Amino acid sequence: MRAKVTDRIATLCFYLIAILIIGILAGMIGFILFKGLHVINWDFVTEAPGSVLTGGGGVGPQLFNSFYLLVLTMIITVPLGLGGGIYLAEYAKPGQLTNVLRLSIEVLSSLPSIVVGLFGLMVFVQYTGWGFSLAAGALTLTVFNLPLMVRIVEQALGTVPREQKEASFALGVTHWHTIVKVLLPAALPGILTGTILAAGRVFGEAAALMFTAGMSSPDLDFSNWDITSPVSPLNPFRPASTLAVHIWKINSEGIVPDAKEIASGASALLVIAVLIFNLFARWFGRLIHARLTSTR
Amino acid sequence: MEKLITPFRFQPKTDGRSLLTDETRPIQLETLDLDVYYGEKHAIKQVNLPLYQNTVTALIGPSGCGKSTFLRCLNRMNDMIPGTRVMGKILVEGVNINDSRINVTQLRRQIGMVFQRPNPFAKSIYENIVFAPRLYGISKKEQEKLVEESLRKTGLWDEVKDRLHTSALALSGGQQQRLCIARAIAMKPKIILLDEPASALDPVSTGKIEELVQELKNEFTIAIVTHNMQQAARISDYTAYFYMGELIEHDRTDVLFVNPRKKETEDYLTGRFG
Numbered sequence: 038m039r040a041k042v043t044d045r046i047a048t049l050c051f052y053l054i055a056i057l058i059i060g061i062l063a064g065m066i067g068f069i070l071f072k073g074l075h076v077i078n079w080d081f082v083t084e085a086p087g088s089v090l091t092g093g094g095g096v097g098p099q100l101f102n103s104f105y106l107l108v109l110t111m112i113i114t115v116p117l118g119l120g121g122g123i124y125l126a127e128y129a130k131p132g133q134l135t136n137v138l139r140l141s142i143e144v145l146s147s148l149p150s151i152v153v154g155l156f157g158l159m160v161f162v163q164y165t166g167w168g169f170s171l172a173a174g175a176l177t178l179t180v181f182n183l184p185l186m187v188r189i190v191e192q193a194l195g196t197v198p199r200e201q202k203e204a205s206f207a208l209g210v211t212h213w214h215t216i217v218k219v220l221l222p223a224a225l226p227g228i229l230t231g232t233i234l235a236a237g238r239v240f241g242e243a244a245a246l247m248f249t250a251g252m253s254s255p256d257l258d259f260s261n262w263d264i265t266s267p268v269s270p271l272n273p274f275r276p277a278s279t280l281a282v283h284i285w286k287i288n289s290e291g292i293v294p295d296a297k298e299i300a301s302g303a304s305a306l307l308v309i310a311v312l313i314f315n316l317f318a319r320w321f322g323r324l325i326h327a328r329l330t331s332t333r
Numbered sequence: 334m335e336k337l338i339t340p341f342r343f344q345p346k347t348d349g350r351s352l353l354t355d356e357t358r359p360i361q362l363e364t365l366d367l368d369v370y371y372g373e374k375h376a377i378k379q380v381n382l383p384l385y386q387n388t389v390t391a392l393i394g395p396s397g398c399g400k401s402t403f404l405r406c407l408n409r410m411n412d413m414i415p416g417t418r419v420m421g422k423i424l425v426e427g428v429n430i431n432d433s434r435i436n437v438t439q440l441r442r443q444i445g446m447v448f449q450r451p452n453p454f455a456k457s458i459y460e461n462i463v464f465a466p467r468l469y470g471i472s473k474k475e476q477e478k479l480v481e482e483s484l485r486k487t488g489l490w491d492e493v494k495d496r497l498h499t500s501a502l503a504l505s506g507g508q509q510q511r512l513c514i515a516r517a518i519a520m521k522p523k524i525i526l527l528d529e530p531a532s533a534l535d536p537v538s539t540g541k542i543e544e545l546v547q548e549l550k551n552e553f554t555i556a557i558v559t560h561n562m563q564q565a566a567r568i569s570d571y572t573a574y575f576y577m578g579e580l581i582e583h584d585r586t587d588v589l590f591v592n593p594r595k596k597e598t599e600d601y602l603t604g605r606f607g
């Protein structure tokens with residue numbers, strides 16, 4: 038009888054907590070969308086910000102920068118993270134070196150992003166002589182995302198049943214082929230979830246980017262595909278403010294007359310962008326997983 | 334595989350507990366003074382056991398006596414467990430495969446293994462079978478042939494031929510296990526090691542596996558671990574009784590079950606034991 042009551046109460050508590058979480062999330066998103074949605078229109082999404090005096094304009098370049106920086110960062114982070122995770126999960130022998138490596142990863146992943154940003158400023162902006170640039174931003178975000186990525190891959194590989202590995206070994210398949218053809222496909226859902234998490238941090242990060250990718254965007258010519266041209270959106274060595282940085286900048290400097298409006302609109306846009314990215318990435322991941330495992 | 338021809342045929346120690354010296358069949362594999370340690374634990378003690386070509390050898394004995402450990406030595410699966418030491422010789426066609434110079438992946442192509450719990454890959458039925466052979470390069474046509482051939486031999490063909498490209502995980506446990514056997518024989522090994530392949534299955538599926546083992550021995554040499562005495566008696570030609578890491582008795586199955594030479598074996602067979 039008592040066990041039953043306890044069970045009831047515990048169940049109730051969990052329900053309440055779940056409702057609370059959903060409530061907070063829905064409230065926040067609702068608030069942001071309510072404040073910002075009416076600002077968003079086609080021009081806002083595509084146009085560059087207006088001048089300091091007139092205000093108006095949009096956040097087109099910033100939106101593009103956010104996505105482009107995401108792509109650049111992931112191009113660097115994913116292969117390195119896979120390499121590191123595979124090494125730790127499959128090859129690292131227990132011992133001093135591995136312990137030091139793990140400790141470094143722990144420390145690296147707990148550094149505040151502003152510190153990583155300052156490090157990026159010193160190394161990727163000043164030492165390399167690139168100045169504020171997408172490349173410097175992407176490398177800085179890699180520093181900041183890599184530990185997370187390595188751990189995600191290691192853990193995802195760790196959850197693949199031992200039997201799968203044994204089965205492959207017993208067929209005379211090499212360790213490497215077993216990793217690539219058996220373990221990684223089986224670990225894919227976990228790796229993907231983690232990657233989306235890491236990617237989300239790129240959208241949201243401001244502190245580490247202010248000093249590395251910069252707080253301004255040059256006038257971009259979206260018809261210019263020459264990546265060496267300073268006005269090409271694809272040039273990785275141009276400065277680029279992302280949406281998150283832009284929101285921060287407008288909110289703190291706020292010289293333009295309609296700063297509040299723009300910040301609200303940009304926030305709503307950022308939330309929508311993150312949601313769309315999440316849904317797309319999950320859909321894409323499921324597609325690949327289904328392909329690999331022949332489940333429809 | 335590295336040729337390490339031994340200059341003379343080892344005459345294994347026959348202190349009455351292992352060898353059938355009067356057998357005329359050729360030996361496919363034999364262990365000589367095999368010892369296995371897991372760290373400090375001495376799990377296999379001085380075991381000398383031959384597997385005769387195209388026969389089924391059943392390994393029996395109480396839980397924890399080292400049957401799986403022994404079996405896993407034969408295709409070097411124990412290499413996967415850190416801290417394991419395997420000492421002694423394992424001769425396959427005159428080559429000692431318990432040697433650091435042996436290419437283990439090549440070896441495992443020749444000595445296949447099927448595990449207690451069915452462990453198909455999370456891939457399609459078709460992929461499960463061609464996955465490993467393809468890494469050694471076979472054409473699309475050969476792949477299709479190989480799939481049909483392996484599935485026919487395991488009696489699965491008629492059951493799955495319409496859904497070759499669907500997930501193997503959707504099969505029943507018994508079908509999955511037969512797929513695992515099909516996958517193993519698709520590599521065209523010489524020896525197949527089965528570790529309690531039917532213990533997780535229902536009686537009908539178990540019966541099918543037993544029949545299958547009987548047929549497979551025409552082509553392969555088979556060692557099978559089982560806890561089921563009737564099963565051992567039904568399907569094996571030879572039986573080896575292990576106790577606490579030692580090989581207590583090894584004989585033709587019809588002899589060992591009817592007329593065991595050792596008292597320990599008799600106690601175990603009659604259930605007078607633990």
Ligand SMILES: Nc1ncnc2c1ncn2[C@@H]1O[C@H](COP(=O)(O)OP(=O)(O)OP(=O)(O)O)[C@@H](O)[C@H]1O
Pocket residue numbers: 371374376394395396397398399400401402403414
């Ligand atoms: N990885 C390991 N590390 C340490 N000891 C082990 C390991 N694997 C097995 N052992 C020990 O070695 C002995 C033999 O184990 P093994 O699994 O070979 O027994 P078994 O005869 O297959 O038993 P069962 O019938 O229960 O499968 C047991 O005492 C077991 O505890």
Ligand SMILES: [Mg+2]
Pocket residue numbers: 400401402528
């Ligand atoms: Mg066992």
